[in-house]
Amino acid sequence: MGLLIIRLLTLINNEKIDSTFFHIASTLIENYAVIAHKSISEMAAICNVSKSTMSKFARKIGFDDYYDLKDHAPFIEDRYQNKLNYLTNIISTIETEGIDTYFEAVEKDIQAIKKALDMDIINEIALDLIKYRKVASFGLLFSESAALDLQYKLAYNGKFIYTFQDDKKQEEFIRNAKDDTLIIIFSNSGNFLRQQQLEQGNPQKNLFRHTKAKLIAITSDKAINQLDYVDQALIFPHSTSIQTHAFLYQVIMDIIVSRYRYYLQQGSI
Numbered sequence: 707m708g709l710l711i712i713r714l715l716t717l718i719n720n721e722k723i724d725s726t727f728f729h730i731a732s733t734l735i736e737n738y739a740v741i742a743h744k745s746i747s748e749m750a751a752i753c754n755v756s757k758s759t760m761s762k763f764a765r766k767i768g769f770d771d772y773y774d775l776k777d778h779a780p781f782i783e784d785r786y787q788n789k790l791n792y793l794t795n796i797i798s799t800i801e802t803e804g805i806d807t808y809f810e811a812v813e814k815d816i817q818a819i820k821k822a823l824d825m826d827i828i829n830e831i832a833l834d835l836i837k838y839r840k841v842a843s844f845g846l847l848f849s850e851s852a853a854l855d856l857q858y859k860l861a862y863n864g865k866f867i868y869t870f871q872d873d874k875k876q877e878e879f880i881r882n883a884k885d886d887t888l889i890i891i892f893s894n895s896g897n898f899l900r901q902q903q904l905e906q907g908n909p910q911k912n913l914f915r916h917t918k919a920k921l922i923a924i925t926s927d928k929a930i931n932q933l934d935y936v937d938q939a940l941i942f943p944h945s946t947s948i949q950t951h952a953f954l955y956q957v958i959m960d961i962i963v964s965r966y967r968y969y970l971q972q973g974s975i
């Protein structure tokens with residue numbers, strides 16, 4: 707999925723329904739197939755706004771200008787050459803091998819983390835959630851969905867944390883975080899901590915080198931501890947080639963929250 711689609715959906719999910727920017731975003735989504743072929747004048751006419759408003763919108767959602775936005779419009783299934791992308795890895799497997807293979811993969815991976823999950827690290831994360839008053843959790847796409855789930859699951863227990871769908875807000879928070887902040891990153895591949903995953907060529911991401919926050923990674927990447935800016939990592943296994951991490955995140959989160967609740971009740975500091 708491309709950066710433009712993600713940013714349009716994020717704005718629609720968060721902007722007021724009666725705002726001009728919501729109207730532009732929803733119109734672009736409804737006419738997505740033509741964006742790559744339309745000039746700013748033509749697209750502004752479709753949205754019934756001025757060229758200057760269209761330019762402001764492009765900058766609002768993080769592009770340099772309309773032409774930068776337009777360059778991100780062509781829909782390419784595997785735009786960033788990620789062999790683990792949703793359509794290639796999961797949907798194609800279901801289509802070619804059937805749902806039994808999919809169910810079996812989920813079951814195998816859940817059994818694998820049951821055996822391999824490091825409870826000492828789980829307990830350390832739970833204690834950090836008590837220690838740090840300011841906590842945030844981030845990821846990309848399905849990993850950001852996990853961060854959002856963690857936000858709600860902790861809120862059930864009186865712990866309120868930050869997360870943002872907007873990649874620009876994520877970067878601003880991470881860059882400005884102080885040493886009184888804990889940031890939990892969900893990234894199955896670990897690449898969220900290394901690369902600009904939604905930019906052509908996946909350029910190196912240096913953002914995390916500049917934050918003062920404590921960084922915890924929840925990932926299947928065994929090499930993540932080699933990153934000197936990652937303070938702690940909870941590494942879970944994949945016993946299959948199917949990317950089941952959306953399910954594994956839920957199991958891991960529930961265990962973390964249960965340990966957080968336990969230590970909270972014990973009065974741990």
